[in-house]
Ligand code: FAD
């Protein structure tokens with residue numbers, strides 16, 4: 001028997017807690033270090049997004065560590081989007097057949113479930129209020145400071161100046177799961193030939209709440225509610241307690257222009273009038289000014305490892321803008337892919353780590369790009385009418401050619417097709433669709449010309465024919 005290997009997981013968020021489960025199953029002695037206090041004992045947890053959309057990739061990863069059923073049990077299925085247009089009209093668009101749905105899950109509950117599952121596994125120890133302040137990745141050394149219980153700022157600031165560490169450890173493997181502002185990644189950036197890019201988008205986000213009305217959900221429950229308004233966008237996911245969490249996405253300079261309660265009301269009445277009675281005027285004004293809008297960052301880097309000693313996953317490796325609902329799903333899939341490679345290469349870290357970088361970085365880069373692309377597309381052209389039309393065209397094409405044309409969101413959210421393959425497939429489909437449309441237009445032009453010629457020669461009223469075409473077009477758009 002070879003000696004049991006030790007791993008230090010840095011970060012006890014969603015991905016870190018899941019990795020603790022996976023690595024315990026692989027026979028590691030696991031120590032997990034989390035800067036915050038134990039969320040299971042906290043009254044309120046400040047910070048990012050209250051609920052998240054869990055889809056295929058995340059579920060597959062949960063399944064392999066035996067946690068899928070427990071997590072899905074207290075999630076809420078969303079079978080369709082519900083599009084809210086400016087005058088309050090609601091239009092549902094299903095994700096697919098009734099077995100194609102995503103789940104709204106509570107971030108805190110999910111994190112708690114994962115931490116408890118990790119803690120119950122063999123050789124796992126959780127260390128809270130341990131904030132990483134410095135490390136030597138080549139040697140597998142980490143230094144932590146005991147963080148105060150109320151320290152909200154887990155942005156991996158390095159306090160090297162103000163003195164020594166409280167705790168120092170050495171382990172065989174460092175697993176960096178410390179989020180978008182990763183301290184481990186900051187150390188990787190200093191290494192030669194490390195690729196790194198980051199981008200803050202002009203939009204920030206703010207969370208609001210739609211409370212239950214008369215003890216019931218105030219909107220249709222099993223939907224991802226969307227208010228697409230080009231530059232402004234709002235999304236709502238249902239919670240277990242019959243409320244909805246609304247997320248408003250808007251450019252920072254617009255957030256800044258809204259200074260008073262009246263400004264807030266004017267803005268919402270103009271852009272999202274149907275949401276005002278749902279949120280409640282007083283609550284809207286209060287929540288809007290309670291917390292500042294938060295930034296959204298996209299980070300790409302490579303490789304993800306250092307020698308056979310350290311590796312990063314989750315947001316630490318690939319923070320993305322949330323416009324595909326894939327950040328957590330992709331981070332969970334990282335754990336699954338790493339485990340598959342461990343299996344394949346017989347747990348040999350000197351082979352597994354480089355292989356993970358080679359296999360995973362093209363896929364992570366691809367979903368970062370897809371999410372950014374969707375952000376650009378949503379803000380440039382997407383209002384409710386356009387959104388509806390695009391999804392109907394997708395569904396229609398899929399119905400005509402179920403094998404050849406699979407909508408992009410289906411490949412992303414309802415399959416485990418590698419993200420970089422998803423991009424390639426989508427490109428090929430686009431060419432196909434473009435060609436079909438051109439062929440159709442050519443046919444229509446020829447046919448239309450013929451009809452017009454016939455109409456003129458028979459002294460028909462051309463307007464009635466144009467009207468007829470418009471009616472057909474309207475029917476399709478509806
Ligand atoms: P985190 O969840 O950020 O966890 C990192 C942990 O590391 C934290 O607990 C932190 O305290 C700790 N830490 C940080 N620094 C240190 C340090 N120096 N020492 C010790 N510990 C440290 N994804 C989806 O799949 N579906 C969605 O619907 C979705 N919606 C989103 C909506 C919004 C508005 C946003 C912003 C994101 C959304 N995401 C979504 C993305 C998702 O939130 C992230 O991808 C996911 O949380 C990443 O998990 P993580 O464990 O890598 O990082």
Ligand code: EGU
Nearest residue numbers: 049051053081224226235247322323324325409413
């Ligand atoms: C954004 C913020 C609808 C939660 C992308 C769809 C998201 C989520 C979509 C957030 C959109 C956008 C898809 C899913 C999901 C859609 C998807 C986005 C969950 C293309 C809490 N997006 N999100 N696409 O198709 O594939 O429903 O914060 F508005 S789930 Cl931006 Cl499937």
